[in-house]
Amino acid sequence: MDPKIEHLRKTSIFAEFSDAELDEVSRLIVERRFKHDTVIFHESDPSYAFYVIKEGRIKVYKLSEDGRELIIGIFGNGGVFGDVPVFDGGPYPASAAAMIDSVVWSISRTDFEKLVKNHADISLKLIRVLGRRLRQAHNVLRDMALKNVPQRLATLLIKFIDEYGTHTDEGILLELPLSRQNIAELIGVSRETATRELSKFAKAGLLKVDGRRITIIDRDKLSIWSAK
């Protein structure tokens, strides 16, 4: 099997596509490389393409008027980003940058639009994907509005260890290139607060912090915090 197709099938957006559809998609791919800390596109740029991550780590974020950052999402291998404009025809709703050296597959908007128009069932699948996204967005919104900082931090950690964590004999290791600043920008607090709340959890024995390596020791207790 074409490894490209196999990789596409693992993405949220193409998961339900048939082999034939995936084959067509794979022909539209253009590979691009981005060094760490380089911007892929800026919010409100006209959109030219959307992206599938071959390997690397990409953050999607929005800025406030005074330059503070909210990270909407962090995506790893198989992640898809910059796709909303393809659907609604507007500019990019957020910015994207590579957190580590990354290889991404871009699919141009016009190519993808043609594909969707020729395959009616693709759009049904996309509708399902978008519905799920909207759901998630509203959940995050509720958390941001109604939960306090330790709750949001716990929620974030749980989400991330489930997605990116690796099991070790000490616990579940989270080893993204996640700075304190990044954590702060994910839960909408200052860097100092992110530091302090993280070490509170460490002192309470829920996790261990070693620089940017975070090892979750007691997922259950963390989960209670998160729900609280």
Next chain:
Amino acid sequence: MDPKIEHLRKTSIFAEFSDAELDEVSRLIVERRFKHDTVIFHESDPSYAFYVIKEGRIKVYKLSEDGRELIIGIFGNGGVFGDVPVFDGGPYPASAAAMIDSVVWSISRTDFEKLVKNHADISLKLIRVLGRRLRQAHNVLRDMALKNVPQRLATLLIKFIDEYGTHTDEGILLELPLSRQNIAELIGVSRETATRELSKFAKAGLLKVDGRRITIIDRDKLSIWSAK
């Protein structure tokens, strides 16, 4: 022209539909009435239908574990709610309740699904609608995470006067059945804080408060606050 069709055309979701498509939609409608303060569906209920507001005012909201409420949206005539489950097949992602006595048109999930499957171009339009929603949701999320209370309040007021405001000689009158509690639940603060911040704006001469009637006097200054 069928007034039903005319009304449907004014809704966000059906705006781009053709006459023939709208006619088909109108045949699927079942009218239902809800007295004020009655719940239409609860979050996580299995979804049976989505709704178009014929007349009335509906709030869509989510609860935190400890029972506090975040209002995701308030919809008036022509508004559409409860539609996400139709798209992704899950349960209702939020609850909905009538804020005043309301008449809504329900369209059952199965009926609508059939319609979409028979009309390929409908799904393309839905994709566009969902894309826009996702965009909005992320904007609100950024505001909630990065803006302070007066900024969020100003942003909310501007959004609402643009949608529901009526021009008077004093300014733009906002006359939803919007309690202080409602305002608080829209911007994620306590009722007391909503009260206080609103009267701060009143003292600064940006608006006038008379019970639940809010008259915006200086939209421009409010807009500056909102962007800040």
Next chain:
DNA sequence: ACTTATATGTGACACAAATCATTTTTAACT
């Protein structure tokens, strides 16, 4: 490896917003 830059930890303080308690006002009901 050494130097420089950048990220992190931490204390002191300021300030925004929550909470609590009470009064006043407004809306709802019969």
Next chain:
DNA sequence: AGTTAAAAATGATTTGTGTCACATATAAGT
């Protein structure tokens, strides 16, 4: 209209989180 219940305003207080300043640790570059 009068009574009761609910909502809103308002003051006092507490708490959480941001900001500032600086020390320390870690990473990056030569």
